[in-house]
Amino acid sequence: MTRYIVLSLSLGILCGYWKIIPSFLLQHFHHLVDVALFVLVLGVGMELAANKKAFLEVKAWGWRILFLPFSGMIGSLGVSFLAAFFLPISWPETMAVASGFGWYSLSGALLDHLAGPHLGATAFLANLLRELLAFLSVGTVFRYFGSWATVALGGATTMDTTLGPIVQASTGRLSALALLSGVIHSLFVPVLLPFWVRFL
Amino acid sequence: MVLIVIALFLGFLLGTIKYVPRKIVNLRNALINGGVLLLVFGMGINIGANSQITRNLKAIGFRALVLALLSSLGGMLGAFLMERYFQKAMKEESQK
Numbered sequence: 001m002t003r004y005i006v007l008s009l010s011l012g013i014l015c016g017y018w019k020i021i022p023s024f025l026l027q028h029f030h031h032l033v034d035v036a037l038f039v040l041v042l043g044v045g046m047e048l049a050a051n052k053k054a055f056l057e058v059k060a061w062g063w064r065i066l067f068l069p070f071s072g073m074i075g076s077l078g079v080s081f082l083a084a085f086f087l088p089i090s091w092p093e094t095m096a097v098a099s100g101f102g103w104y105s106l107s108g109a110l111l112d113h114l115a116g117p118h119l120g121a122t123a124f125l126a127n128l129l130r131e132l133l134a135f136l137s138v139g140t141v142f143r144y145f146g147s148w149a150t151v152a153l154g155g156a157t158t159m160d161t162t163l164g165p166i167v168q169a170s171t172g173r174l175s176a177l178a179l180l181s182g183v184i185h186s187l188f189v190p191v192l193l194p195f196w197v198r199f200l
Numbered sequence: 201m202v203l204i205v206i207a208l209f210l211g212f213l214l215g216t217i218k219y220v221p222r223k224i225v226n227l228r229n230a231l232i233n234g235g236v237l238l239l240v241f242g243m244g245i246n247i248g249a250n251s252q253i254t255r256n257l258k259a260i261g262f263r264a265l266v267l268a269l270l271s272s273l274g275g276m277l278g279a280f281l282m283e284r285y286f287q288k289a290m291k292e293e294s295q296k
Contacts, residue, residue: 001233008237012244017254021245033242038207040235045211046228064286068279075278076271083270087263097264098271104246121252122260122267128243129268135236145280152279153272160204161239164232179208 005135040164044175053173057147065177069184072152076101077192092199093119099192100127101155101185102134102162107193114197130155134162142169150174151181156189158182 015021021029048054058065080098084091096115100107104127112120134154142150151174154162159182166178211228214220247253253260 001236004233004237005240008240009244012241012246013248014244015241016245016248016250019249026245026249029242029245033239034203036235036238036242038203038235039231040239041204041207042211042214043228043231043235045208045213046215046225046231047211048208049212049215050225050228061286067282067286071278071282072275073278075281076275079274079277080267080270083263083267087266089263094267097267098274101271101275104243117252118256118260121250121256122264124250125247125253125260125264126267126271128247129265130272132240132243133268133272135240141276145276146283148279148283149276152275155271155275161236164236168229168232 047172051172054176058176069181092196096196097123102130103156104128131157138165139169151178156185
């Protein structure tokens with residue numbers, strides 16, 4: 001699967017760069033993404049129905065599952081802060097980019113609007129790479145670092161795009177945790193990101 | 201968001217109703233993988249067609265990669281430690 005992901009991504013980059021796809025088709029491109037997402041989540045829904053492990057997992061943790069997204073967000077922002085020490089980028093900029101939590105379309109567009117195209121493009125690429133990283137390493141992370149790390153890795157993307165791979169890797173066990181964590185991460189993106197911009 | 205909820209509900213329904221042929225339900229992994237590949241293809245087009253990125257790749261490529269790595273690792277670390285803490289606390293609780 002990893003091989004196919006890399007292949008599909010490369011193909012997409014080349015198609016985009018060489019403008020192989022005519023612009024009138026590109027205009028309706030977001031429909032394709034919507035369809036992909038729909039198909040993916042449809043599969044996840046079936047998986048949810050197929051086994052009851054997800055409900056047992058939620059029951060086992062109880063109220064504690066709320067701490068999963070918050071510990072993930074704090075860890076994410078805390079470690080990203082270190083980048084300001086060795087990259088030519090200020091700390092509010094690193095925090096703003098990291099506050100995308102993988103939601104590249106929103107964080108890219110927001111920062112493009114609030115802080116200019118340069119930081120916008122950085123946020124877009126950084127968060128896209130985070131989502132890609134999650135796609136590629138979900139299986140390995142689950143095996144060696146356990147449930148919570150796997151869910152937190154995907155940040156805001158675990159409620160839709162990376163939900164499928166997480167469900168597959170955990171054979172359905174983590175679907176509810178991933179959905180919840182992804183939703184909470186996503187809610188904080190439009191709140192946290194503009195907050196850091198004020199310190200720029 | 202609405203789309204996701206509908207898809208999730210529909211999938212759950214398909215998986216629950218007994219009259220839906222097993223063949224369809226057994227397709228679920230193929231659906232997930234197909235969706236992922238299509239999404240990644242879309243991500244590729246987004247990168248390739250974004251002139252801000254392709255023109256400034258040298259300047260922003262490296263820092264974007266570092267930021268992606270740090271934020272992923274940080275999220276993992278935070279949640280990992282939190283899970284460990286709860287596991288320990290719950291174990292002690294059950295031993296009392």
